[in-house]
Amino acid sequence: MTIRGIFQLSWxxxxxxxxxDLPGTGVTAxxxxxxxxxxxxxxxxxxxxxxxxxxxxxxxxVWQDDARxxxxxxxxxxxxxxxxxxxxxxxxxxxxxLNYGLRRVPAAQRRVSPEAAIDLxxxxxxxxxxxxxxxGGEKSRVAMARALLTSPRLLLMDEPLAALDHExxxxxxxxxxxxxxxLEIPVLYVSHSPDEVARLADHLVVLQDGKVLAxxxxxxxxxxxxxPIRLGEDTGVIIDAVVAERDAQWHLIRVDFDRSHLWVRDxxxxxxxxxxxxxxxxxxxxxxxxxxxxxxxxxxxGQVQAIVDEAHPALALVRLHVGNTPxxxxxxxxxxxxxxxxxxxxxxxxxxxxxxxx
Amino acid sequence: MQxxxxxxxxxxxxxxxxxxxxxxxxxxxxxWWLARTSSPLKGMIGAVVTLPLILPPTVLGFYLLVLLGxxxxxxxxxxxxxxxxxxxxxxxxxxASMVYSLPFxxxxxxxxxxxxxxxxxxxxxxxxxxPLDAFFTVVLPLARPGFITAAILGFAHTIGEFGVVLMIxxxxxxxxxxxxxxIYNHVEAMEYANAHWLAGGMLAFSFIVLLLLNLYPRGxxx
Numbered sequence: 001m002t003i004r005g006i007f008q009l010s011w012x013x014x015x016x017x018x019x020x021d022l023p024g025t026g027v028t029a030x031x032x033x034x035x036x037x038x039x040x041x042x043x044x045x046x047x048x049x050x051x052x053x054x055x056x057x058x059x060x061x062v063w064q065d066d067a068r069x070x071x072x073x074x075x076x077x078x079x080x081x082x083x084x085x086x087x088x089x090x091x092x093x094x095x096x097x098l099n100y101g102l103r104r105v106p107a108a109q110r111r112v113s114p115e116a117a118i119d120l121x122x123x124x125x126x127x128x129x130x131x132x133x134x135x136g137g138e139k140s141r142v143a144m145a146r147a148l149l150t151s152p153r154l155l156l157m158d159e160p161l162a163a164l165d166h167e168x169x170x171x172x173x174x175x176x177x178x179x180x181x182x183l184e185i186p187v188l189y190v191s192h193s194p195d196e197v198a199r200l201a202d203h204l205v206v207l208q209d210g211k212v213l214a215x216x217x218x219x220x221x222x223x224x225x226x227x228p229i230r231l232g233e234d235t236g237v238i239i240d241a242v243v244a245e246r247d248a249q250w251h252l253i254r255v256d257f258d259r260s261h262l263w264v265r266d267x268x269x270x271x272x273x274x275x276x277x278x279x280x281x282x283x284x285x286x287x288x289x290x291x292x293x294x295x296x297x298x299x300x301x302g303q304v305q306a307i308v309d310e311a312h313p314a315l316a317l318v319r320l321h322v323g324n325t326p327x328x329x330x331x332x333x334x335x336x337x338x339x340x341x342x343x344x345x346x347x348x349x350x351x352x353x354x355x356x357x358x
Numbered sequence: 359m360q361x362x363x364x365x366x367x368x369x370x371x372x373x374x375x376x377x378x379x380x381x382x383x384x385x386x387x388x389x390w391w392l393a394r395t396s397s398p399l400k401g402m403i404g405a406v407v408t409l410p411l412i413l414p415p416t417v418l419g420f421y422l423l424v425l426l427g428x429x430x431x432x433x434x435x436x437x438x439x440x441x442x443x444x445x446x447x448x449x450x451x452x453x454a455s456m457v458y459s460l461p462f463x464x465x466x467x468x469x470x471x472x473x474x475x476x477x478x479x480x481x482x483x484x485x486x487x488x489p490l491d492a493f494f495t496v497v498l499p500l501a502r503p504g505f506i507t508a509a510i511l512g513f514a515h516t517i518g519e520f521g522v523v524l525m526i527x528x529x530x531x532x533x534x535x536x537x538x539x540x541i542y543n544h545v546e547a548m549e550y551a552n553a554h555w556l557a558g559g560m561l562a563f564s565f566i567v568l569l570l571l572n573l574y575p576r577g578x579x580x
Contacts, residue, residue, distance in 0.1 A: 046484060048480050074483035074484055075482075075483045075485075075487055075489075075491075080484065081480075081484035083477065083480075083481060087478065087480070087481035089478060089481070089500075090500070091496075091499045091500055100482070100485050101485030104485060105486060146485065147484070147485075150485055150486060
């Protein structure tokens, strides 16, 4: 179960040369700044852009192999595509938009029922409306349901949240998470938002100037310090953990991972629930001992793996391992010198803030 | 009203209807190509299509007469095909009217197609619609206001033609004598009352056409 894509394309002022080997399940984020080629990559995979030389195989089906003269046009590829602007047909109602793709798929190949898609995206009340009577968030949800109803073997999403304000994004994200959890369709998700990537992705591909800088599981890839891509204030790690204990008196829950634990604010999740925890590099400070008389709730002991310069000359990033779990701390170079930080040292990571996501 | 006048009105309506339908069919692929292509030929073809808009109708009619005449390349072709010569026949009028009204049909269509942009077609392709399927189920409905404008302009423009008809069709009552020609004949013969009936009717017709165009809700479903 893999998605393999090798593409080379050259336009005036832009060249794309990628060799992607992606898992055939879960959500893969194509992440990068604007102009990095992430949307072009998605369009090439969809067959909407023609490249001079390309190879694409999706879970055993070859969609494109220019060496053999094989190119399936977009409408012959079993994919779903959610455009940034939703691209609903303005002359059709929501229900007609949903049916447009559905009735072009042979009944025997349909694996997603209209009821399931409408329910999953919560659009049952909108079916008779025309797209110009929908909010931005509603349009996105209809576009996702419309794509799902073609029973795609691969779902491509081009920044489906980029055109929405913060509140609308919060409205859509739970639906995307449901999509992730309930359907076994591999998703390629283009985004330039570290928040969305942290919340939704299992696998991360970092693109820059039309090339792949890094590709790997989300946690490991985010913890790499060698990537020239700088997330700035968003630099940090994602940890998959499980809710293990509830402290009702102080409204905290304990989440366990890799023989360590963190106490975080109780958000009502049941014991045993899997959660994703995000810790930003700027929220971790380092100390030689555990420290008493401090307000810090979470302190973890770890070993320094590497120290690299941050973009600003005053700052450095330190990667340390707590067990096998990487953490990244951002601190001033002066602090690093005062502590005499070196790879191999054991010290304490004092964590000021932990965000539960998903 | 004289029976020749009624013949002229009937002939004119027949000519305009036939011309408009033929032009909608012929103009759609031309307008589609012009709206979507990045070919270097686009400027050339676009200019040729627009030429009848600014060319004096007599010039257009003259060249059509030469081209379709017994010694003209198209005339030789139509004779070889067994159609015979087109000038001074009703089919000849239809061909000439199509050339004459071509830009009035192609331009509104081209603008309508260009306004739709590539996105709805891409969305249709990702929903398993072949290009032809997408054209009929997405482009045609979205371009409907453009088709209505094109049909009205093409029809009205053909109704009012004079110079081209005079050059290619002559003035044969019941065969090639159209409305504007009948008006001209009445004025020549100092029959102003008859001319008034026809001319007034044309004025009212043209006004109603423009009124309908202005009243038609633009750019969306009704």
